[in-house]
Amino acid sequence: MAHIVILGAGLGGMPAAYELREALDRKHDITVVNAEEHFQFVPSLPWLAVGWRKREDIILPLAPILERHGIRFIAGAVEKIHPGDNRLELQGGREVRYDYLVIATGVRFVFEDVPGLGPDRGHTQWIGSADYAERCYADVRKLIADPGPVLVGGVQYASCFGPAYEYAAILDTVLRQHHVRDRVPMTFVTSEPYIGHLGIGGVGDTKGIVEHEFRDRHIKWITNAKVTKIEPGKLFAEEVDSKGQVADRHELAFKHAMFLPAFRGIEPVATVEGLANPKGLVIVDEHQRNPKYPNVYAVGACIALPPVDPTPVPTGPPKTGYMIETMVTAAVNNIRAELTGGVPSAQATWNAFCIADFGDTGMVFIAQPQMPPRNVTWSAAGRWAHWAKIAFEKYFMRKMRKGVTEPIFEKWAMKLLGLARLKP
Numbered sequence: 001m002a003h004i005v006i007l008g009a010g011l012g013g014m015p016a017a018y019e020l021r022e023a024l025d026r027k028h029d030i031t032v033v034n035a036e037e038h039f040q041f042v043p044s045l046p047w048l049a050v051g052w053r054k055r056e057d058i059i060l061p062l063a064p065i066l067e068r069h070g071i072r073f074i075a076g077a078v079e080k081i082h083p084g085d086n087r088l089e090l091q092g093g094r095e096v097r098y099d100y101l102v103i104a105t106g107v108r109f110v111f112e113d114v115p116g117l118g119p120d121r122g123h124t125q126w127i128g129s130a131d132y133a134e135r136c137y138a139d140v141r142k143l144i145a146d147p148g149p150v151l152v153g154g155v156q157y158a159s160c161f162g163p164a165y166e167y168a169a170i171l172d173t174v175l176r177q178h179h180v181r182d183r184v185p186m187t188f189v190t191s192e193p194y195i196g197h198l199g200i201g202g203v204g205d206t207k208g209i210v211e212h213e214f215r216d217r218h219i220k221w222i223t224n225a226k227v228t229k230i231e232p233g234k235l236f237a238e239e240v241d242s243k244g245q246v247a248d249r250h251e252l253a254f255k256h257a258m259f260l261p262a263f264r265g266i267e268p269v270a271t272v273e274g275l276a277n278p279k280g281l282v283i284v285d286e287h288q289r290n291p292k293y294p295n296v297y298a299v300g301a302c303i304a305l306p307p308v309d310p311t312p313v314p315t316g317p318p319k320t321g322y323m324i325e326t327m328v329t330a331a332v333n334n335i336r337a338e339l340t341g342g343v344p345s346a347q348a349t350w351n352a353f354c355i356a357d358f359g360d361t362g363m364v365f366i367a368q369p370q371m372p373p374r375n376v377t378w379s380a381a382g383r384w385a386h387w388a389k390i391a392f393e394k395y396f397m398r399k400m401r402k403g404v405t406e407p408i409f410e411k412w413a414m415k416l417l418g419l420a421r422l423k424p
């Protein structure tokens, strides 16, 4: 009998728990440890940040849904991982031992590198958690009552640009609905070398689609931007040329600003030698296993990816939802193989299938694999994509309540789109 512990109950950890329960004999125990008592559906946070969702619409209490499916749950933040000793140390001194560990802890938001960045000690909003998104919504209400300039974007070393684009377009829609958009100049300030680059050199025509969307919505943009500091109501940025030399300096006034920070690994992961890279992200091989501690697997935003082409201002590649699910399926197959006398051989495809909402329109793209060079790239935009994102939210939340990850019809639908979770 083995004890498998999943650390983190987000977009990676929850499917990992359900897939493991389905794949493994019931004699093996599965435990999920999560800092919070609830699951939050992160892709809906831009909607929470403008009041289109309430917190209770996009969170689920973990204990009842996991325990109903034969999975134990412990609410508590892990403070230390002792992979040499196969144990976790939780806040308050509790210890949890494991035979296999699946790390799915997401990322730490790095505000401290840019003076004045972030909602805790700075002057900009962020929408990366339900708490932050609710604070953002309070600021949006102030903006509607007293309109003024808006800045949205991503700072240097940011890697998950999708939510910033979504937020800019969704906020534009909200401001138009309140008939105040004519008093709100909007500028998108990004470290990407061009609009729609997304940290991965774009996908299909994402450059054209997003530029078109921004032109249509009168959102100006500044690319290759390095944010140097943020003061109350004022952002300072350097714009660099293709060689990284400063070509222009900007001082931009704002009433409301939402900026994507850089991401690094959480401290309990970052501080274990051999487990994480210098950014604190978990080092994994092609089977999602850590080379130094082979009974430790990792999935989701917490893993280290190989470097992509450098950009004049540093950016990074995102870890998107479907890509994360492919990592989960590979990790689960490999743990099952180990427990049944086999050897890990499953490899995730790291394919990306993303829907970005723009408030009243949207964009969908497929990248196989997510990182260039690719076999397939496709992108399209339209009103239908907005509805597709809403449908996806309902579908994913239902799957998390029901304890399923990839029902057979989903497998077939993905096959029709040419997407698979595992490499053949």
Ligand SMILES: Cc1cc2nc3c(=O)[nH]c(=O)nc-3n(C[C@H](O)[C@H](O)[C@H](O)COP(=O)(O)OP(=O)(O)OC[C@H]3O[C@@H](n4cnc5c(N)ncnc54)[C@H](O)[C@@H]3O)c2cc1C
Pocket (backbone or CB within 6 Å): 007, 008, 009, 010, 011, 012, 013, 033, 034, 035, 036, 039, 042, 043, 044, 045, 046, 076, 077, 078, 079, 104, 105, 106, 107, 127, 128, 129, 160, 162, 163, 266, 268, 299, 300, 301, 302, 318, 319, 320, 321, 322, 324, 353, 354, 355, 356
């Ligand atoms: C605002 C936003 C919107 C996004 N929208 C999309 C989208 O539309 N489509 C898409 O494909 N991708 C999207 N992404 C990217 C990606 O899919 C998400 O970041 C996704 O949530 C990552 O999943 P994860 O499981 O790795 O991390 P998370 O979902 O962040 O889960 C991590 C879990 O670990 C727990 N945890 C952290 N530290 C500890 C600790 N010390 N002890 C115990 N538990 C801990 C947390 O409480 C959390 O439950 C978005 C990202 C952001 C930030």
